[in-house]
Amino acid sequence: MLPYYSITQDKGLTSLLKWEVDPDFSREPVTLLAGDGAARTIKLGNIIALLATVSDVSAVAAADAGNTGDGTLTIADPAVTTAAKEGVYTVVCIDPAADAGTFDVSDPEGKSVGTAKVGVAFGKQIRFTIADGANDFIAGDRFEVTVTKGDINPNAGKAVAWDPAGADGSQYPWGIAANAAEAQDGSDLDFGLIALRRQVLCFEKGIVWPDGVTAAQKAEALEALEKQGVVVRAA
Template sequence: MSTVLTEGRRIGAHIISESAGETGGMRSREVGVLTGNVKFLNGTVLGQVGVGAAVAAANGGNTGNATISAVTTGAGAKSGVYKVDFTAATKFDVTDPDGFKIKSGATGAAYADDLGFTITAGATPMVAGDGFTITVAAGTKKFKKLDPAAGDGSQNAAAILFGDVDATTADQKAVLTVRESEVSDFELVWPVGISDTNKAAAIAALGKKGIIVR
């Protein structure tokens, strides 16, 4: 009886072409740190942890005593301090850490943009000038498997793994494709059950880094 041999995934099989750089080095690749307590296969599409936890606090001089709860980070969250400034008893504006005003909101309704939260009116109404700060911690910049449902930055495709890496017991350094390359979609490892919409968004995000999925 003949022996059947099964070939595993070939290291670097996802790469069609890449940039060597002017000095002959591997311009397309960098070393990064993988986290997540899982095994990673060659060609895994990765996201990067860009932000940490978000913590809210009421401004010290508030007249009203509204409360804020269910604070989460969204797809566009930035590290730094967000300002929630009331313009009336039930209306507020939100400014991101770079000073840009984003979507306005109202008490009693779930807010969703860079951040998610709900402000609940208290016994004493808020007045114009009252508010909250929401401080978003900096992320670890480590890489995880792409997760479209995440809010820490790993929902955005940022790199592709070169090689197989076992990070089940500890974070591991790894070689990543991060820019200026062409890769084969057939050889990429996507999240199980990823939707066509999320996959298209991930491919577009990789494209902005010069990683073209063929």
Template sequence: MTNPPVLTQTPLIEQWHAGGFLVSEARGHRARDVGTIGGATKVYPGTVLGLQTGGVAAAWPGNAEQVNNNTGNGTIAMAGTPVVAGAQLGMYSAIASDATHFAVSDPYGNSLGTATAGSAFSNQIALTITAGATPFVAGDEFSIQVEAINGVFVPLNPSASDGSQSAAGIAFGFTDATLNDVPGTVVTRECEVNGSELIWPSGATAAQIATATAQLTALGIITR
């Protein structure tokens, strides 16, 4: 049996570059999207990203088909960031069960929890209902329409609550978002990545990385 040849050439070392963390991806660049990258920092290839959600929402007393027919004369105000993680386009409702509590439902009628008058509510939509001089009664209602949804990709932040706590993609190349948000390419689906080349938040625990890795897997981003 012939001995294998002795390799004398210098091994090739791949330099760090855009997309270098990719092992394989769907044809036609289907794995990539162009998005807005922010976070007031420099974002490097392989950085695991979360998605800070945002958008436009409007609210008014009464249901979507009627003018204000509430007994109570309290008001509703959307938060400065009215559209948060998991929001859906369409009409939400907040229906009073008594003078201070409102059952909030998404556009498909699914319960999102209870909004209490005088306290901030945040689940897909963020708002505060304020009681007026005339108390609310059961059946009083507010309508909230999510008219647009957008978002900014930022480095993953497991301790956040604005959507960036969940892994939503991986930065394909280098972007400098130190001074303002900038466009950039994000790997969001259908690919395999080299786990040793991913960049995680400083101080991220093994459990947080495992959770984010599972979130990437759910998107079709498989870590090898």
């Protein structure tokens, strides 16, 4: 009987990429952050993220002393998105209702960034939820959210694996790795990692998910990618 050999090959790009408008437009090279104590490895199909500009951002909420409504505003974790600006955001009730209400959210420059509803999470620039209290809100009731940014992150803009529990920019999907890459301990990989970034169609079976990711986190990641033009389909 002749000997039998089994060979296992790494997956190729065709296992992930179904269609792209043009490689020169759809793909983008990115620097992979150096390993920290060991090599940092990215697999083909990993969702990748970029580190944020600042290493630490805090947000503190305070209710106006003159509010009629006694509901609370609770800051989420993470407290901000990468679009957050340093300064004071105002959250003002513009449409009161029994056990509810709608608030306009303005950035430190006074520009409206959206509306927040009582009991519904708000996630544009700053992230929070307003809870109803014993006394209903009235028009003009307000909160202030003060955003303070820390030191500039020297690794801003470098790629890491997407981490839904991150708070340094790694929690926001930016693209999908079109190849495997490895940055050695203490040394960035300036060339070698390519991301699928825009106007591409990918197979869901080609995505390599981080350990412990939930179905809800997967759905949120795919939604964020689709907003950037990276569409993932089951087949």
